[in-house]
Amino acid sequence: MPELPEMETYKTLLRSFIGGRKITDVAIQREKSINVAVERFVNEVSNQTIQKISRRAKYLVFQLENGSCLLLHLMLGGWMFFGKEEDKPERTIQVKLSFGDQHLFFIGLRLGYLHLLSPEMVDEELEKIGPEPLAPAFTLEAFHQRLEKRKGTMKSVLINQEVLAGIGNRYSDEILWHAEIHPNKKVHELNESQSLRVFESIQFILRKGIEQGGYMENPLFKGDGKTGHYQMFVHDKEGEQCPRCHAQIIKEEISSRKTFFCPNCQQ
Template sequence: MPELPEMETYKTLLSSLIIGKKITDVAIQREKSINIPVDSFTTQVTNQTIKTITRRAKHLVFQLQDGSCLLLHLMLGGWMFFGKEEDKPDRTIQVKLSFGEQHLFFIGLRLGYLHLLSPEMVDEEFEKLGPEPIDPQFTIVAFQQLMQNRKGAIKTTLINQEVLAGIGNGYSDEILWHAEILPDKKINDLDNQQVTRLYNSMQFILQRGLKQGGYMENPLYKGDGKTGGYQFYVHAREGEECPRCRAPIVIEEISSRKTYFCQSCQH
């Protein structure tokens, strides 16, 4: 599932491609990907100009010229491609927004969605989300206060969107590996040094993900050299050598999530 670095990369690249451009046509192949009838969605979105693109957690918000918003969540397996019809991937397209001869294709939205909402409705969708971990105002002090009096496994806490917004299964494994903390360790068992290390690792891993364009395998457009440069340290690398101590990476299920870690150098 695309997480904070992937969605932030999409936001940055799409901002340079479609902000200020008019949506000339809309095609819906899967009605469940949108939230209102196809005719209404098409009528309200066609001929609108994209004013801004913002990210919140794992969502993108496309603000249209009339003030309404398209709220995107790619969920598991979702991705996008921008380009001409002849360049599109040989995959089923659920939604297509056209900008003249170029199009934004939404692919793999079997669980994801593109909803047309008012700004107030978008705010309601975000009400329960926790703070953004890369926000400059989210300091080590803010993190320490957030962790106070919490219980449960640290892995489960990191992926809880009501605690921290944007971190998912992949980057939580990376953060805990970098911080040398086992994923099933209880939060209330962490000392101050470990909490500080966890915060610093979270900043390091997420910023590394941003700089390297996240881990999405598919390019956003033809010639895209930014998307997908991030290489995991431990996530999805079961049986391979730990980059730090060379012990084999193991996998366990924690809170119904496949979790990858090193038993040797995570404590």
């Protein structure tokens, strides 16, 4: 599932591709990927200029000139491709937004969706999400406040969107490895030094993910050299050597998620 670095990469690239451009046509191949009748969606979205593209947690919000918004959540398996019809991947397209002879294809939206909402409805949809971990206001003190009275493991806290925005299964593994913290460690067991390490690792890993275009295997456009260059340290590396201590990385189910970590240097 795309997480904060992937969606931030999409946001930045799509701003340059479609920001300020008019949607000339809309095609819906899977009605379950939208939230209103197809006719209404097409009528309200067609001929609208995209005035702004923003990210909140794992969501993208496309603001249209008529005041409506498109709220995108790719969920598991979802991705996008931008380009001409002849360049599109040989995959089933659920939704297509056209910009003249170029199109934004939404692919793999079996669980994901593109919903037409008012700004107020978007705010309501996102109101329970925690703070953005890369925002200037997210200080060490703010992090400590988010952890106060939290129970459970560090893994469960990091992937809880009501605690922090945008961190999912993959990057929680990466963050905890970088901080040398066992994913099963209880939140209340963190000492001051360990808490600082987690905070700094959140910043480091997410910024590194953004700088390297996230982990997405599929390119956003033909000739895309930006997306998908982040190389995981431990996630999905079961049986490989830890990059730090060379012990064998293992996989366990923690907080109902497949979790990868080093049993030697993560304590």
